[in-house]
Amino acid sequence: MYILNLALKRLISRPANTLLSLLLFAIGISIISLIILADRQMKESVQRNLAGVDLVMGAKGSPVQLILSSVLHADYPTGNINLREAQNIARNPLVKQYIPLALGDNYRGFRIVGTTIEYAELYNAALAEGRWFEDVPEVTVGYRVARMTGLEVGDRFYGVHGFRDVGHAHDYFHYTVTGIMAQTGSVVDNLILTPIESVWAVHDGHDHDHDGHNHDDCDHEHHEHDHDECDHHHDNHQHHNHDSHDDHEHSHFHQAENHLDDPQLNEIRLRIEAGEDISREEMEFFIASQQHAHAPGVDDHREITAMLLVYRSPAANIQLPRMINESTNMQAASPALELNRLFSLLAFGFDALNLIAWAIIIISGINIFVHLWNTLKRGIAEIALMRVMGAGRQKVFVMLLVQGMILAFGGWIAGVFLARAIWWFLPSFHFMPDVAFAMLQPGELLLLIYALATGLLASIIPAWMAYRTDVHFTLTRPENA
Amino acid sequence: MLTTHSLIFQYPYGNPFAFPDLQCKAGESLLILGESGSGKTTLLHLLSGILTPQSGDLEVDGTKINQLKNTERDVFRGKQMGMVFQKHFFMEGLSVFENLKAAQKLSGSLSDISHLEQLMEKLGISHLSKKKPYKLSQGEQQRFSIARALANKPSYLLADEPTSSLDDRNCEKFIELIRLPLTEKPVSWIIATHDQRLKKYFSNIYEL
Numbered sequence: 108m109y110i111l112n113l114a115l116k117r118l119i120s121r122p123a124n125t126l127l128s129l130l131l132f133a134i135g136i137s138i139i140s141l142i143i144l145a146d147r148q149m150k151e152s153v154q155r156n157l158a159g160v161d162l163v164m165g166a167k168g169s170p171v172q173l174i175l176s177s178v179l180h181a182d183y184p185t186g187n188i189n190l191r192e193a194q195n196i197a198r199n200p201l202v203k204q205y206i207p208l209a210l211g212d213n214y215r216g217f218r219i220v221g222t223t224i225e226y227a228e229l230y231n232a233a234l235a236e237g238r239w240f241e242d243v244p245e246v247t248v249g250y251r252v253a254r255m256t257g258l259e260v261g262d263r264f265y266g267v268h269g270f271r272d273v274g275h276a277h278d279y280f281h282y283t284v285t286g287i288m289a290q291t292g293s294v295v296d297n298l299i300l301t302p303i304e305s306v307w308a309v310h311d312g313h314d315h316d317h318d319g320h321n322h323d324d325c326d327h328e329h330h331e332h333d334h335d336e337c338d339h340h341h342d343n344h345q346h347h348n349h350d351s352h353d354d355h356e357h358s359h360f361h362q363a364e365n366h367l368d369d370p371q372l373n374e375i376r377l378r379i380e381a382g383e384d385i386s387r388e389e390m391e392f393f394i395a396s397q398q399h400a401h402a403p404g405v406d407d408h409r410e411i412t413a414m415l416l417v418y419r420s421p422a423a424n425i426q427l428p429r430m431i432n433e434s435t436n437m438q439a440a441s442p443a444l445e446l447n448r449l450f451s452l453l454a455f456g457f458d459a460l461n462l463i464a465w466a467i468i469i470i471s472g473i474n475i476f477v478h479l480w481n482t483l484k485r486g487i488a489e490i491a492l493m494r495v496m497g498a499g500r501q502k503v504f505v506m507l508l509v510q511g512m513i514l515a516f517g518g519w520i521a522g523v524f525l526a527r528a529i530w531w532f533l534p535s536f537h538f539m540p541d542v543a544f545a546m547l548q549p550g551e552l553l554l555l556i557y558a559l560a561t562g563l564l565a566s567i568i569p570a571w572m573a574y575r576t577d578v579h580f581t582l583t584r585p586e587n588a
Numbered sequence: 589m590l591t592t593h594s595l596i597f598q599y600p601y602g603n604p605f606a607f608p609d610l611q612c613k614a615g616e617s618l619l620i621l622g623e624s625g626s627g628k629t630t631l632l633h634l635l636s637g638i639l640t641p642q643s644g645d646l647e648v649d650g651t652k653i654n655q656l657k658n659t660e661r662d663v664f665r666g667k668q669m670g671m672v673f674q675k676h677f678f679m680e681g682l683s684v685f686e687n688l689k690a691a692q693k694l695s696g697s698l699s700d701i702s703h704l705e706q707l708m709e710k711l712g713i714s715h716l717s718k719k720k721p722y723k724l725s726q727g728e729q730q731r732f733s734i735a736r737a738l739a740n741k742p743s744y745l746l747a748d749e750p751t752s753s754l755d756d757r758n759c760e761k762f763i764e765l766i767r768l769p770l771t772e773k774p775v776s777w778i779i780a781t782h783d784q785r786l787k788k789y790f791s792n793i794y795e796l
Binding site for chain 1: 629630633636638639658659662663665666667671673675677678679680681682686690691693694695696736740
C-alpha cells in the first residue's frame with residue numbers, strides 16, 4: 108500500500124506531465140466509450156422501435172428510406188400507396204396484424220401519425236392522462252411531445268404540413284388532445300397519434316365544409332364508394348371502446364376469412380395456420396382471390412403512407428416480400444434487414460473511429476512511457492536513495508509499474524466520465540429515446556483491461572531500469588558525489 | 589560491534605582493493621581517512637551492503653552481511669544503518685516529514701512518528717516538516733539528511749564526505765551535530781573523508 112502511496116506522490120509531484128498523460132489517455136478511452144454507448148443505444152432503441160414489425164409496405168423507392176420514415180420516423184416517406192391495394196395484400200392468412208400509417212403533418216416538429224389504436228398497442232404504450240383518440244379531430248400525444256410542447260388534454264392545435272416546424276399551416280383544421288401517453292422509450296414518445304381519417308380530413312379538407320368532418324364526413328363520403336371500408340373503421344372504433352384487444356387483433360383476419368368459400372383457399376389457409384410452407388403459386392392464387400373478393404366495382408382512392416405488417420408465420424418472409432415487390436407497384440421492406448444494412452454501413456464509420464481511438468491510446472501509452480522514463484532518468488538518485496533506505500529491487504520495480512497503471516486507470520476513469528459528459532450534451536437523435544447510460548458497459552470493462560495492459564506495457568521498461576539501478580554507481584556519479 | 593576481516597573488492601576491469609581490518613564497537617565512532625580514489629566510498633558501500641566483497645567477512649552485530657540475500661541486505665541496511673552523503677538526496681514528491689517516514693516504511697520498520705518529531709525537534713527542523721526538501725538551505729538539508737539517517741534508530745551511521753564542501757565554521761557545526769545525543773541508544777558514526785580537519789575530533793582513525 109505504501110508503494111501505491113509513493114507512486115501517487117511521485118506522479119503528483121509532476122503535475123504537468125501527469126495531467127498530459129491522463130488527458131491523452133482519457134481522450135482515446137472516451138472515443139471508444141462513446142462508440143460503445145452509441146452502438147448499444149442505437150441497437151437497443153432500434154430494437155424497441157421495431158416492436159415486432161416484420162414487414163413494411165410502402166411506395167416504391169429506397170427501402171432504407173421506407174423503414175426510416177415509417178418505423179423510426181426519421182426520414183421523409185417514399186410516397187403514398189393505395190389503402191385498398193395494401194389491404195388486399197395484408198388480408199392474408201400469413202399476416203397476423205396490419206397497421207396503416209398516414210403521415211404528412213407535424214406539430215412543432217413532432218409528427219402527426221394517422222393510424223389505428225393498434226399502433227400504440229404495438230409499442231405497449233399506456234395512457235398517462237385522458238383517453239385514447241377515437242374520432243377524427245382527436246389525438247393522443249406521446250410522452251416527449253407533451254413534455255416539449257406543453258400540450259395538455261383538451262388543448263387544440265393546428266398541424267403544419269410536412270415534417271418540419273415551418274411550413275404551410277392547416278389552420279382550417281384543428282386537432283384536439285384527448286390523452287397523453289406514458290413514456291415508452293420508443294419512437295412513440297415523439298409522435299402524435301390520431302385516427303387515419305384525421306389525416307385524410309386535413310388533406311381533403313379544402314374541398315369540404317370544415318364544421319362537420321368526422322363520422323359524418325366518413326359516412327357521407329364512403330356511402331358513395333364503399334360501404335365496407337367505412338364500416339370497417341367503425342368496427343374498429345367499437346372494438347376500442349370495449350377494450351377487447353384479442354378480438355381486435357383477429358378482426359382483419361376474420362374479415363378475410365369471410366371471403367374464403369373456395370375449399371382450395373380454405374386448405375391453403377389451414378396449412379398456413381398449421382405453420383406449413385405454401386408454394387408461391389398457392390400464395391399468388393390466394394392473394395389474387397383476396398383481391399377478387401374485394402376489388403370488383405370498388406373505386407377507393409384513399410391513400411396511406413405505409414402499412415406495417417406482423418407475420419403470423421415465418422413462412423411469410425419467404426413469399427410475401429417477393430410477391431409484393433414483383434407483382435404490385437408497392438415495395439416491401441424488412442425493418443430488421445434494412446436496419447442491419449444501415450448499421451453495417453455505419454459500422455465502417457465506427458471502425459474508423461475505433462482505429463483512431465486505438466491510435467490515440469497507443470500514443471498515450473508511449474507518452475506514459477516517456478513520462479516515466481524521463482522522471483526516472485532525472486530522479487534515478489531517488490531510486491538509489493530508496494534502495495539505501497531499505498527498499499528492495501522488487502519494490503522499486505513495482506512502484507514504477509504502479510505509476511504506469513495509475514496513469515492508465517486514471518485515464519480510463521476520466522475517459523469513461525468524459526464520454527458520459529459528451530453523451531449528456533449530445534443532441535439526441537429524433538428516434539432515440541432519453542435513456543440514461545450511467546451504467547458501465549461490459550465493453551468498457553474490457554477496455555479497462557486493455558488500458559491497464561497498456562499502462563503495464565508502457566511502464567515495464569522504466570520499471571526494469573529501476574530494478575537494475577546500480578546504487579553504488581548512481582551515488583558515486585560525478586554529479587552526485 | 590562492526591568488524592571486517594580481509595575484505596577484498598574489485599571493480600570490473602579495475603585493480604582489487606584490499607582493505608585493512610576494521611573494528612568499531614557500539615557507540616564508538618570511526619574516521620576513515622583517505623585521498624580520492626583510495627576506496628573510501630567503496631569501503632563505506634561494502635560496510636552498508638550496497639556492494640558485496642569478492643572475499644573476506646563483514647559482521648555487524650552478529651550478522652554476516654555478505655552472506656545475506658539481496659533483499660535481506662537491503663532491509664538490514666535500512667534498519668541498522670543510516671547513511672549521509674556529501675550531496676543531500678531526497679524524494680522530490682515528499683515533504684521533509686514524509687521523507688523521514690519513507691525511511692521507516694521502506695525498510696519495513698513500524699512507523700514511529702514521535703521519534704521523528706523528536707529528531708526534527710533536536711535538529712531544529714520541526715518548522716520545516718511540511719516543506720519540500722529542495723526548498724531547504726544547505727545547512728537545513730544537512731540536518732534533514734541526518735534526521736533521515738536516524739529515522740530507524742540505527743546502530744551505525746555511515747557518512748561519506750559530509751564536510752568536504754563546508755567551511756570551517758560549518759564543519760564545526762557538523763561535529764557539534766553528530767555529538768548531540770540525538771537518539772536514546774548511542775550511534776556509531778563511521779565517517780569516510782579526505783577532510784583532515786576532522787582528524788582532531790576522532791580517536792579511532794583508519795587511514796587508507
